[in-house]
Amino acid sequence: MMDAQIEFYTWADRIAGEMQKRKVKKQVVHGMWTPSGYFHIGNARTELLIPGLVFQALEDAGTHAKFNFFVDDADDLDAVPAGLNLNAEDFKEHLGKPIYEAPSPDYSHETWADYFTAEIKDVMHEYGLKPKWHSSYENYHKGLYDDSITTALNSARKIRDIWVKITRSDKPENWLPVIVKCENCGRSGTTNATGWDGKHLSYSCTQDREYAKGCRHEGQVMPKKGNVKLPWRLHWPATWNIFKTTFESAGKDHFAASGSVDTGKVFSEEIFKYAPPLLVGGEFVQIKGKKISGSKGNAISLKQWLEFAEPELLRFMMISYQPQTVIEFDLESNKLFLLADRYDEAESVYFREKSLNEKRDNQLKREYTLSQTGKPAKMPQISYSIASMISQVYAGRSTEEIINLLESMGAIKNPGKKDAEKIIHRLKLAKTWVEKYAPEEMRINVRETASKEFVSSLNENEKKALDQLAGELDAYKKEGELQSRIYEIARENNVEPKRLFTICYQLLIGRDSGPRLGPFIMTIGKEKVKGLFGRAID
Numbered sequence: 001m002m003d004a005q006i007e008f009y010t011w012a013d014r015i016a017g018e019m020q021k022r023k024v025k026k027q028v029v030h031g032m033w034t035p036s037g038y039f040h041i042g043n044a045r046t047e048l049l050i051p052g053l054v055f056q057a058l059e060d061a062g063t064h065a066k067f068n069f070f071v072d073d074a075d076d077l078d079a080v081p082a083g084l085n086l087n088a089e090d091f092k093e094h095l096g097k098p099i100y101e102a103p104s105p106d107y108s109h110e111t112w113a114d115y116f117t118a119e120i121k122d123v124m125h126e127y128g129l130k131p132k133w134h135s136s137y138e139n140y141h142k143g144l145y146d147d148s149i150t151t152a153l154n155s156a157r158k159i160r161d162i163w164v165k166i167t168r169s170d171k172p173e174n175w176l177p178v179i180v181k182c183e184n185c186g187r188s189g190t191t192n193a194t195g196w197d198g199k200h201l202s203y204s205c206t207q208d209r210e211y212a213k214g215c216r217h218e219g220q221v222m223p224k225k226g227n228v229k230l231p232w233r234l235h236w237p238a239t240w241n242i243f244k245t246t247f248e249s250a251g252k253d254h255f256a257a258s259g260s261v262d263t264g265k266v267f268s269e270e271i272f273k274y275a276p277p278l279l280v281g282g283e284f285v286q287i288k289g290k291k292i293s294g295s296k297g298n299a300i301s302l303k304q305w306l307e308f309a310e311p312e313l314l315r316f317m318m319i320s321y322q323p324q325t326v327i328e329f330d331l332e333s334n335k336l337f338l339l340a341d342r343y344d345e346a347e348s349v350y351f352r353e354k355s356l357n358e359k360r361d362n363q364l365k366r367e368y369t370l371s372q373t374g375k376p377a378k379m380p381q382i383s384y385s386i387a388s389m390i391s392q393v394y395a396g397r398s399t400e401e402i403i404n405l406l407e408s409m410g411a412i413k414n415p416g417k418k419d420a421e422k423i424i425h426r427l428k429l430a431k432t433w434v435e436k437y438a439p440e441e442m443r444i445n446v447r448e449t450a451s452k453e454f455v456s457s458l459n460e461n462e463k464k465a466l467d468q469l470a471g472e473l474d475a476y477k478k479e480g481e482l483q484s485r486i487y488e489i490a491r492e493n494n495v496e497p498k499r500l501f502t503i504c505y506q507l508l509i510g511r512d513s514g515p516r517l518g519p520f521i522m523t524i525g526k527e528k529v530k531g532l533f534g535r536a537i538d
């Protein structure tokens, strides 16, 4: 429980505090996503993690809350994303159909919506997220939106005026703010609603779109149970009213001037008579300076993340950046190492092994708490960068051998069974990272013997420096001290430090550069290093 007097240490707590000022029976937090393509960590930020973290902050503050996640599968499928193993031509006949009804791009699932949502359903609990799952398509078919649709039709004139005024676009005088599903061809993107007598809605399937042509059918329906839906600008505020939403975050594009946030707030108040929720715009997650796209190849999915990092690290990433801040991330630079280091630091502060200053400590502890997917339990205190080295150098060794090695390096102390499991898990994650994503210079293959040609190129000073380094290795227990000693040894023997580092890397891994040498020598093991150096000197 958080004290009401406490300073707000994270943005999620600040938002929760703001929400508590609204007198409601229950706080209702929403995330919403259209499954037209892949769900990636950028979607996860605004649609799952920001609301999920606000939900957690409310609960921690003793405020009862509800967390809903909506899959907007009543939307039309209007494009086939790249990267799918299917012939876009063959799929053309399904464009313009609701995502819920379009077939899956392969045989693994039944519908398009199933195909793109199965993974989220499957892994979100691993991130400690347990929202109530909603299919908008099913909600329409259950009749949950029937009243809102009638209200919209009866207020068509007023809605048109607001719409035209805010978006500065034009709409015909007799325009009706609903989308009818054609009874003949099953598409909704190609119809026009043409008349409303208070009970019956007339329509014609005469809109020609780039992706689909209307079938020219004309008909009349009673708008209920899914045969009619609302356009996004009304669907959104109608959803707030139906589910009594008090908080929602969405991609910042919705917040653009005259965007769906601007219209949504007015429609909510004026048409549905509901005070709009607190709305927060989430910035993008960028990979190498580019927005992640669900239809291109640069997306990292939630499932993929679990292959190379703990779920807590993604939660920590999201809570440690303000929602309005762009997050720059990629898997080829050291950004993952830095994220893991920041998380590990917060953990050390949480477990009182480290202290910065009171304010920062409190903030880190709170960020750490909100990052947990279960009860806070110490993770391995072996840094991700060391884990990436060890996973390569000691591939195939037993758990026991690796734990012994880490103890002898001073990396861990008296690990329990649980610690060991976590260490091995981090090593596994780091190994996947190395195999799938690491840049060439991070890949390590320790040599058995040095190349003869290289050894014959060494001069006397260089051999003396190596000999001295090999002789002194045992004296160093700390990686940092060893690292600075290598510079001194080079100078004492009139060798350029840079040259001595190159020689070491050449003898150890047959390359001119590699991971930080001090920790790397400790990782490979002093005996092995002495052997490799020794053979060069003899």
Ligand SMILES: [Zn+2]
Binding pocket: 182, 183, 184, 185, 186, 187, 190, 205, 214, 215, 216, 217
């Ligand atoms: Zn039609």
